[in-house]
Amino acid sequence: MLLKAACRHLQRRLRSTAATAAARVDALSHRNAVFSRELARQRALYPRVEKIEVSMQGPGLDGTLLVMNKGMSTPHSCARHLTEHHVTYSALGLLDGEEAWPLHQPLTRSCSLSLLTFKDHDPTLVNQAYWRSCAALLAQVLETAFKDHLAVELLGTPETPVSSGAFTCDLVLDSQLDSWTPSEESLRSLTRGAHQLIFQDLPWEPLEVDPSVALEVFSHSRSQQEAVEEKAAQNPKGTVTLYRCGDYVLLSNGPLVARTGLCFQYEVTAIHNVDGAGPRGLLRRRAQGVSLPSQLEAHHTVWRKLRRRAEKPVEVPPPEEWTPPPVSDSTPPPSSSNAAVISNQNKSD
Secondary structure: HHHHHHHHHHHHHHHHHHHHHHHHHHHHHHHHHHHHHHHHHHOOOOOOEEEEEEEEOOOOOOOOEEEEEEEOOOOHHHHHHHHHHHHHHHOEEOOOOOEEEOOOOOOOOOOOEEOOOOOOOOOOOHHHHHHHHHHHHHHHHHHEEEEEOEEEEEEEEOOOOOOOOEEEEEEEOHHHHOOOOOHHHEEEEEHHHHHHHHHHOEEEEEEOOOOHHHHHHHOHHHHHHHHHHHHHOOOOOOEEEEEOOEEEEEEEOOOOEEEEHEEEEEEEEEEEEOOOOHHOOOOOEEEEEEEHHHHHOOHHHHHHHHHHHHHHHOOOOOOOOOOOOOOOOOOOOOOHHHHHHOOOOHHOO
8 A cells, every 4th residue: 555655656756747847848949939930030021132231330440331131131240241350259239329239130221330349448338238148148047957847937137237246037946945045066057057058159149029929939937928018018119129049038138249158257156035925926036147258357366256246145226227228736855955956967067
């Protein structure tokens, strides 16, 4: 009798674990499929090749005029017509001197274009996009890092100024993890996951979509759907921008830099509990990290100071104080080991 009960318990455990893992894989795969479908639809809007003129701005470039393809050519395409330096170090575009433009977003009109880097005289726009990109990278790692039987729901990547010392990502974890405190090994494992994506040098592909498309992309997450509705209401055009990195799709608060390879020193520093319940009364968490781009590498003593600062809880300012630039029960409890909740796929160097 006891053996039969144990067998039934094991079967329920295996079914629950399989269901949670399958749901996570299905959700990520669904996002990617809808993104690809919408990307193909938008590209089909330009059946004929139409030419536009792009006037390049910047040191040594004034007077350079490029003839590009409307709806197909991107600022990155323009950089490839210049020098290897422009391809390697350009992080963001600036259209007509005022509109921040992702490097992989197609140009739709004749314009002037500046290619922005981290060493510009005023790197404000690039720094903001970089901080936002680091948070996007953290979100990607968190959604795929935990063991299959543990549910993870991303709530968003709150805008934090660079001066705060850390970028952030809010999420809720399986209720079984309410008492879990991340160990140093767990944080190192998450950091390794980020470095794997950085090493792949993946582009962040932007796609501006109608809210209905974004709602379909995030049909598995009510929290993300609410974020879509909020962002669409704030945008005068009524649209939202999605980004894809590899096969991972997320909603962004603003422009991201060109690619993950622009990140260099990068570390996940802390996961704190946040006041206020998350969805369904679950514990809200805030993951934090710090990073520097390849052009601004810091000495190890300076990096240690930056890391210690990034461990402290970050207070996210209300939206009115920070405006970005326009543009399951049957599953058994986890192991008491902190590192045991992190998937093995992120533990290899």
